[in-house]
Amino acid sequence: MKYVGESLQRVDSYKKVTGSATFVSDVKLARMLYAQVKRSPYPHAKILNIDISEAVKLPGVKCVITGEDYKKRGGLYLEDRNFLAVGTAKYCGEAVAAVAAETLDIAEAAVELIKVDYEELPAVTNAIDGMKPDAPLIHPDLGSYKVIPIFFPQPGTNISHHYKLRKGDVDSAFSTADFVTEHSFFIPHIQHVPIEPHAAIALYESDGRMTVWASCQSPYAVRQALSASFDIPLNKIRVISQAVGGGFGSKAGTTLEGIVIPLAKRCQGRPVKLVYTREDEFENAYVRQGLHATIKTGIRKDGKIVALKNRFIWDGGAYTEYGVNIVKAAGYASPGPYDVDNIWTDSYCVYTNHPVGGPYRGFGMCEIHFAIEQNIDIVAKETSISEVEIRRINGLRKGGITGQGEKMIVSGYHDCLETVLKEIEYDKPCVNTSPVKLRGKGIAACWKAPSMPTDVASSAIIRMNEDGTFFLMVSAMDIGQGSDTVLTQIAAEVLDVPPENITIRTGDTDHTPYEWQTVASRTTYCAGNAVKLAAEDLKSKVIELAQIKMCAYKRELEFQNGFVVNKMHPENRVPIQTFALGLTLPDGSGVGGPAIGVGTFVVPNNMNADKYTGMGEHPVAFWTIGFNGAEVEVDTETGLIKVLKMVSCFDPGKVINPLTYQGQVEGAMVQAMGTVLWEELKLKDGHILNKNFVDYKIATAYDIPELIVKVAENAELTGPYGARGIGEPVMVPGAPAIANAVANAIGCRFTRMPITPDDVLNALKGKNKK
Amino acid sequence: MKYKVSFFVNEEPVELYVPANMTLLYVLRDMLNLTGAKDGCSAGECGACTVIMDGKPVNGCLVLAPELDGKHITTVEGLSKNGKLSPLQEAFIAHAALQCGFCTPGFLMTATALLDEDPHPTREQIMKGISGNLCRCTGYKSIIEAIEDVASHYEGGKRI
Numbered sequence: 001m002k003y004v005g006e007s008l009q010r011v012d013s014y015k016k017v018t019g020s021a022t023f024v025s026d027v028k029l030a031r032m033l034y035a036q037v038k039r040s041p042y043p044h045a046k047i048l049n050i051d052i053s054e055a056v057k058l059p060g061v062k063c064v065i066t067g068e069d070y071k072k073r074g075g076l077y078l079e080d081r082n083f084l085a086v087g088t089a090k091y092c093g094e095a096v097a098a099v100a101a102e103t104l105d106i107a108e109a110a111v112e113l114i115k116v117d118y119e120e121l122p123a124v125t126n127a128i129d130g131m132k133p134d135a136p137l138i139h140p141d142l143g144s145y146k147v148i149p150i151f152f153p154q155p156g157t158n159i160s161h162h163y164k165l166r167k168g169d170v171d172s173a174f175s176t177a178d179f180v181t182e183h184s185f186f187i188p189h190i191q192h193v194p195i196e197p198h199a200a201i202a203l204y205e206s207d208g209r210m211t212v213w214a215s216c217q218s219p220y221a222v223r224q225a226l227s228a229s230f231d232i233p234l235n236k237i238r239v240i241s242q243a244v245g246g247g248f249g250s251k252a253g254t255t256l257e258g259i260v261i262p263l264a265k266r267c268q269g270r271p272v273k274l275v276y277t278r279e280d281e282f283e284n285a286y287v288r289q290g291l292h293a294t295i296k297t298g299i300r301k302d303g304k305i306v307a308l309k310n311r312f313i314w315d316g317g318a319y320t321e322y323g324v325n326i327v328k329a330a331g332y333a334s335p336g337p338y339d340v341d342n343i344w345t346d347s348y349c350v351y352t353n354h355p356v357g358g359p360y361r362g363f364g365m366c367e368i369h370f371a372i373e374q375n376i377d378i379v380a381k382e383t384s385i386s387e388v389e390i391r392r393i394n395g396l397r398k399g400g401i402t403g404q405g406e407k408m409i410v411s412g413y414h415d416c417l418e419t420v421l422k423e424i425e426y427d428k429p430c431v432n433t434s435p436v437k438l439r440g441k442g443i444a445a446c447w448k449a450p451s452m453p454t455d456v457a458s459s460a461i462i463r464m465n466e467d468g469t470f471f472l473m474v475s476a477m478d479i480g481q482g483s484d485t486v487l488t489q490i491a492a493e494v495l496d497v498p499p500e501n502i503t504i505r506t507g508d509t510d511h512t513p514y515e516w517q518t519v520a521s522r523t524t525y526c527a528g529n530a531v532k533l534a535a536e537d538l539k540s541k542v543i544e545l546a547q548i549k550m551c552a553y554k555r556e557l558e559f560q561n562g563f564v565v566n567k568m569h570p571e572n573r574v575p576i577q578t579f580a581l582g583l584t585l586p587d588g589s590g591v592g593g594p595a596i597g598v599g600t601f602v603v604p605n606n607m608n609a610d611k612y613t614g615m616g617e618h619p620v621a622f623w624t625i626g627f628n629g630a631e632v633e634v635d636t637e638t639g640l641i642k643v644l645k646m647v648s649c650f651d652p653g654k655v656i657n658p659l660t661y662q663g664q665v666e667g668a669m670v671q672a673m674g675t676v677l678w679e680e681l682k683l684k685d686g687h688i689l690n691k692n693f694v695d696y697k698i699a700t701a702y703d704i705p706e707l708i709v710k711v712a713e714n715a716e717l718t719g720p721y722g723a724r725g726i727g728e729p730v731m732v733p734g735a736p737a738i739a740n741a742v743a744n745a746i747g748c749r750f751t752r753m754p755i756t757p758d759d760v761l762n763a764l765k766g767k768n769k770k
Numbered sequence: 771m772k773y774k775v776s777f778f779v780n781e782e783p784v785e786l787y788v789p790a791n792m793t794l795l796y797v798l799r800d801m802l803n804l805t806g807a808k809d810g811c812s813a814g815e816c817g818a819c820t821v822i823m824d825g826k827p828v829n830g831c832l833v834l835a836p837e838l839d840g841k842h843i844t845t846v847e848g849l850s851k852n853g854k855l856s857p858l859q860e861a862f863i864a865h866a867a868l869q870c871g872f873c874t875p876g877f878l879m880t881a882t883a884l885l886d887e888d889p890h891p892t893r894e895q896i897m898k899g900i901s902g903n904l905c906r907c908t909g910y911k912s913i914i915e916a917i918e919d920v921a922s923h924y925e926g927g928k929r930i
Contacts, residue, residue, distance in 0.1 A: 009863055016871030019806020019846035021873060026805035046875040193906050195810045196872040245808070245872030246906050278811040416821055480870030480907045659866045663908055667869065669908035693815035693904065701910040702901035 002493040004721045008499055008657035011485045012243075012478055019238070021243040024199035024215040025275050032201070033062055035263055036107035036276035038097040038114045039284075040059065040089030043125065043353035043686025044136070045118035047089060050097055050478070060106035061265040064128065066097045075321025076221070076253060078153065078160060079146040080139060081356075082288040083258025088121065090138055091353050092686050093283035100263040114762075123353040123686045127315035128292055130158040130350045138318065138351040148453075150609030150611065151324045160316060161324035161349040163331035165403060165614035168342030168625045173307035177298030179383050185371035185751045187291040189315065189681040192360055194699055196245020197276040199283050200257045210237045210264065212464040214257050215342045218478050218517035219618045223509045225254040226633040230261055241507035246727035249359035252519045253322050274589035282691040286358025287681055289323055290315030291330075293371040298342075303385045303393040312347040312368065317357040323759030324349050326357070329451035330364035332614050335403040336372040337413050337447035338394040338626050339602040344404050345614075351684045354427045359519060364444035365448045365732045366675065370730055370753055373444035373736035377723035378749060387740075388426065391417055393443060401621070411443065412500040412651025419649040423708050430745070436562070436636045439644070440745025443629045446732035449620035450520035450725060454606040458526040459513040460534040462491060462502075464542070464595035468503045468562055468577030472534075472684050476527035477507050481727045483523045487531045490720055494535035496559045507719035513598075521725030526657060529601040530722035540596025542576060545583040549574060598749040604718055622716050622724045624651030628669065630705075632741040635765055639757030643673050643703075643738055649710040650730055654722035665709045665730045672734025674699040676753050694754070773836040780848030788835035795819045795830030796822070797838065797900065798845060799827050805873040806846035810904070814866040815827035816904030821845045821878040849882065857920045858882055867916035869907030876903050881917045 015021040037449075040276045052064040067084035075081045085096045097114050101107035125128040125136060127304075135158055138146070143155030151161045172178055190428045198682035201213040212231055218221050219239040227234050243253060244419065249263045256274050263272045276285065276647030291314055298307035312330055316323040331347035360366070380387035397414040402408060420443055421427070461473045472491050478484040492499040506512055515527060543557045546564040550557065550572060557564055566572040582592030629647040655661045678697040682689040690696040715722025735753060748763035772787040786801060792917060795812075798804040798821070810818035819830035822844040834874075840915050849856045858881050861867070868874040877900060884891060884899040896917050905913065913928065923929055 010868070012868055012871065013863040013866070014855075015879060016868050016874050017846075018850055019804075019870050019875045022805075023808070025809065026799075028800075028803070194870070195816060195906055196808065196870065196903060197810065243871060246870040248906070264844075271923070275809075276814065278816075413832050482866075482869065576807065663866050663869055663912055666909035666911045667907045668909070670911075671906065674919055692813060694813075698904060698906065700901040700904065701897045701914060704897070704914075706909050707911050709911060735902060 001493055003489045003499055004495065004656050006657065008480060008485055010660065011488050011499070013503060018464055023196055023243045023245050024201060024213050027201060027213055028538050029203070029271040032271045032273055033100040033102065034104040034107050034268055035098055035100050035260055035272050036104070037095045037259060038090060039118065040085065040094045040096050042089060042118055042120050043092045043691065044121040044123040044700050045089050046121055047085060047087060047096060048117040048119055051115040052097065055099060058106060058110045058113060060102040061268065062100045063108045063263060064097060064099050064110065064509065065262050072229055073145065073716050075153055077148045077227065077323050077324050080160065081319040081321045089624055091354055091355055092688070093355065094318065095259060095475050098263055100260050102353055107272065108669045113565050124158060124351065125353060125679050125683065125686050127290065127313050127350040127352055130352050131313065131348065133354065138353060144616050145255045149606065158351040159348055160351055161327050162318040163328045163347040164612060165331050165334055165343055165345035166403060167403060167615060168598055170309055170342045170344040173342035174298040177306050178301040180296065180298050181379055182294060182296040183372065183375050183378055184292070184294045184751060185364055187367040189354065189683065190288045190675055190679045191282050191681055191696070192248040192250035192286065193613040194246030194248060194250060197281045198256050198259045199275040202260040204264040204268050204272040204489060205267055210235050210261065212237070212239045212257055212261065214239055214241055215244050215251055217251045217519060219475055219507050220514055221517045222254050222257055223521060225368040226261055228259060229258060238510040241477055244477055244479040246742045248361040249519065250519060252359045252480065253286065253706050256280045270663055279691040282681065282696065283355055283688055287317065287355045288360035289317065289326060289357030291367040293368060295371055295375045297375060298725045299379060299383055303390050305338060305340050307342040308335050308340050312343040314347070314349050315352050315354055315357065316349045317352055317354040319356045320349050320351060322359055323357040325451055326359060326364040328366045330405050331366060332609065333447060333449065334368060336369065337396045337445050339396050339400040340403065354683060357687065362448065362732050363520065363730045365728070366445060366672065366735060369444065369446045370735050370739065371642030373421045373733065374739055374751065375745065377740045384695040388421065392621045395445065402607055403617050406618060408623070409717060410714045412712045413625050413627060415756055416625060416649040416651055419710050420627040420629040420647050421713060423647040423710060424631060424645065426629065430631065430731065437633050438636060438745045439631060440741045442732040442737045442740025442744055444736035444740055445627050446520065446729060447623050447625045448729040448732060450515065450522040451624050452522060453518045453738045454608055454650055455602055456516035458515050458530040458601045459597045460527065460530040461513050462538050462597040464538060464576065464580045466577060466580045468501065468580065470500050470574060472504045472513045472531065473511070474504070474506055475512045475528055476523045476530060477518040479518060479663060483527065484655065485660055486656045487525055487527060490528050490531050491535045494532055495539060497562050497748050498519035503764050506561050522621070523724050523737070524582045525621065525700060525719050526601055530599040532720045533601060534597040538595055541591065542579040545579050546574060549578065549583055550767040558737055568722060599760050624650065624724050624729040625734065626729060628737040630737040632738060634742060634745045634760060636746065639760035641677055641742055641755060641760065645703040646673065647708040647710065648730060649712055650726055651712045651714050652726045653716035653719050653724040655711055655715055656721065656723055661726070662709045664727050666707045669707055670699045672731045673726065673738060676735035676755060677740045678736045680754050692757065775836060775839040777838040777841045777843060779843045780845060790836055792834035793831050794821065794833040794835060794838060795851040797835045798830060804845050804847050807878050808861060808872055808875060816875050817880065818876040820879040820903060822879055822883050825883065825886065827880045831915055832876065846878055849878060858917065861919045865912045865916040865919065867908065867912040873903060875907045877905065885921060887926065
């Protein structure tokens with residue numbers, strides 16, 4: 001192959017190094033108004049009265065709205081959410097009113113003038129407490145909410161979804177096991193921390209058209225949500241997403257767009273802009289849900305895991321319209337990449353008065369694998385079988401059966417395991433450089449499937465220009481992961497033209513074709529397939545015409561280097577642009593018309609799993625499997641953990657671009673390291689205590705370890721050139737690999753992340769007492 | 771109360787009346803329409819707004835506009851000359867030392883100032899030197915390597 005598999009420079013890099021890439025916060029429109037939001041200071045409170053009379057009087061204020069003005073609920077999977085609180089505020093920081101004004105200063109001053117009377121209500125600040133029968137109800141009307149019927153809310157409780165996976169006979173299997181052991185883990189809330197805070201602008205024009213500029217991963221999903229919430233027909237609402245400054249899931253749903261639209265509706269002809277502050281970003285964008293996980297494992301003396309019983313309790317926050325699907329994904333992936341015959345999993349999504357939980361890179365997998373992969377190491381220790389052997393024995397092989405009962409057609413588990421063991425030199429003991437600084441190595445596996453409805457669609461359009469260059473149009477968004485580059489490479493490969501002859505255009509629902517969402521590590525696979533089909537469609541149409549021009553059969557012709565070439569007689573060739581506007585016949589008549597290729601894609605034979613057992617024939621598009629290895633040094637005097645080295649080996653099916661692949665993997669390892677060492681949204685009685693970068697530390701350049709990136713390519717049969725998705729999976733095993741390395745270094749197990757210096761010192765104290 | 775300030779941005783003279791509470795970042799973004807410097811936190815913690823002021827990298831969000839009188843400011847828009855990218859810009863492209871691109875202008879400015887001060891820093895010095903700039907996408911390795919590449923192949927702005 002000529003372009004697929006090559007380290008092409010990113011097609012978006014020139015504009016990004018010159019500062020000319022336009023993010024929503026950079027957009028300035030004539031007569032623009034600025035929005036600000038009044039937020040609840042309480043985690044749970046009844047709104048008794050909102051007095052906006054003083055705010056509207058302030059010169060420069062154009063309009064003030066409250067939840068009472070827009071009562072319609074919305075949501076992706078469960079319609080439980082209002083963009084502005086209606087009746088009660090359900091988390092600290094929830095929007096209760098919003099202002100549009102001539103300047104940001106005026107908008108801020110107006111917000112101060114809005115007076116809200118609250119009656120504080122008892123708050124749920126722990127998911128386990130929230131499940132108790134006497135817990136305060138956060139959504140008393142849950143029974144009346146519209147829900148996609150693959151989710152099961154339990155009205156009268158705070159449980160918005162109870163997912164069940166039931167495979168085999170768990171109770172009998174436990175009775176045959178030689179060892180039965182149970183362990184619990186806790187993963188707190190963290191935040192995505194895209195460096196670009198969320199931003200949106202809405203403009204409502206007199207002809208009833210609404211245009212929204214949104215920093216979003218999924219313009220079509222945003223369009224759908226806004227259309228439904230505000231009763232705007234889809235042909236009257238246009239969502240434009242330009243450069244997106246990192247998403248990691250936080251820009252997958254609809255957040256602040258729902259605030260600027262109602263403001264814009266009342267300020268016809270005036271664009272209304274809202275940009276989140278960093279504090280807003282921590283509090284009012286999505287956060288990663290918290291998780292309490294318990295895993296019971298039944299294992300035989302020979303190392304075979306015979307039964308698993310999992311209980312996942314998710315802290316979904318105040319609204320779980322998106323979060324219910326994370327709970328489902330975690331449920332069906334609950335055994336991890338292991339071939340286990342008997343599985344019983346309950347995964348509960350629980351409302352709390354915490355910030356809204358939503359999709360975060362990995363979609364539940366980072367959280368559950370922190371438990372699953374530490375559990376494997378713990379079980380290994382308890383049964384005196386090595387943690388490597390347990391993985392070799394139970395890891396999913398080609399032909400193995402997943403937790404949902406699907407046969408694995410391809411699996412890179414063992415290839416990745418052996419590569420990581422070799423790269424981290426797992427069999428060689430660590431050499432300590434000081435008696436108080438102890439080193440250890442750890443490994444962890446992971447798997448992830450795109451958690452998306454089975455029938456979601458992608459499309460692409462490619463147009464040839466008169467000079468043989470192309471415009472490729474998709475609505476998959478490059479949020480940094482490199483999709484613009486990879487999709488261009490796929491089109492270039494099919495058309496056999498240099499990638500620089502193809503300009504990709506994305507993110508405009510009036511002009512670029514439908515894409516469900518840029519999430520789930522599905523873009524290279526789904527949008528990639530659509531692009532490949534579009535390019536093939538164009539090629540086929542051009543060759544149809546070339547038959548006439550070149551007096552040859554279609555089967556004899558192909559695209560080569562910008563020419564249609566007769567394969568048997570390569571000297572017989574015609575530049576592709578000859579057919580850009582169709583073909584002109586000798587008599588002057590034209591046939592064919594402009595060369596446009598269309599590609600549409602849905603995952604073939606992807607069917608819903610059984611609602612009650614989770615079992616299915618082909619319930620997910622594909623599984624991406626891989627491993628991380630880590631070496632750490634723990635300072636036993638200060639408790640500080642230094643990660644020295646991380647190794648990644650995944651099975652991406654086919655790497656379309658090694659340069660961008662490496663970037664995704666390195667970034668993911670460092671992000672994972674940050675989560676296990678430092679990151680936690682500190683919540684006290686529903687209030688976030690660390691809404692800034694001083695108190696919420698993410699990794700800096702000074703913290704990074706040596707990073708090694710390897711691949712084991714086993715082609716995905718339905719993937720474009722064999723590729724499957726990797727952006728999220730590559731983050732998943734980092735945290736448990738480091739936790740396992742820490743345990744191996746100092747002999748203490750940490751079942752909660754992050755592993756802080758205090759935790760380390762306390763654990764060492766406890767160990768020395770014994 | 772507005773203050774009159776005269777200063778240079780990317781070698782061009784600028785004269786403005788600025789409010790006392792406005793920051794350099796918003797002078798650039800709102801008054802001069804130079805949006806390359808980004809607002810990631812408004813608190814000097816993320817480095818996305820880094821520009822060079824009189825040879826030193828500064829957080830644009832922490833410099834008050836009235837302080838600008840007589841200063842020389844370089845922004846990312848001033849790095850390339852007549853369409854020719856600077857060696858660091860070239861290296862960021864070659865190493866794919868960017869993903870979403872929001873932090874990239876800040877990194878380029880910090881790195882430019884770093885190499886202006888010491889054209890041949892060690893890897894450790896580079897890691898420390900850019901640790902005030904946050905990136906959530908790349909994991910930093912490609913950024914460090916792009917800077918190292920320039921440090922080892924350039925002398926006085928010329929490729930060696």
